[in-house]
Amino acid sequence: MGSVVHDDRGNASVEWRDAPADFERTVLQLDDRQPARTNQPQRGISTRGLSINSDDTFNPYTRVPDVDRMASDRKSIGTRTDLRRLSAWIKMMRQLEEQKCRTDGEDEES
Numbered sequence: 001m002g003s004v005v006h007d008d009r010g011n012a013s014v015e016w017r018d019a020p021a022d023f024e025r026t027v028l029q030l031d032d033r034q035p036a037r038t039n040q041p042q043r044g045i046s047t048r049g050l051s052i053n054s055d056d057t058f059n060p061y062t063r064v065p066d067v068d069r070m071a072s073d074r075k076s077i078g079t080r081t082d083l084r085r086l087s088a089w090i091k092m093m094r095q096l097e098e099q100k101c102r103t104d105g106e107d108e109e110s
Helices: 066-077 079-109
Strands: 002-006 012-016
Touching: none
Parallel strands: none
Antiparallel strands: 002 012
């Protein structure tokens, strides 16, 4: 058991206390059940168009992070091939510049 305590600067910290001997802790579990539908009107924003993907889960240990999903999508696009083309283009441009410098140097000597 604990409580949030603020110091003179306003920084928050937790002050832990020993629980009484007869204190019973509540068990927290993940609930995979769908909520029961009621005919009562709901307050707030309507979520009629929203749904949960079948591959999405609330269990953090079985979730696939969005970054990994995007990386697998990028592999199918073929960015690696594009990077190889870019590397080849850079090498070609460097060679052209070297040749240009060599020819300019030869012209100055003549």
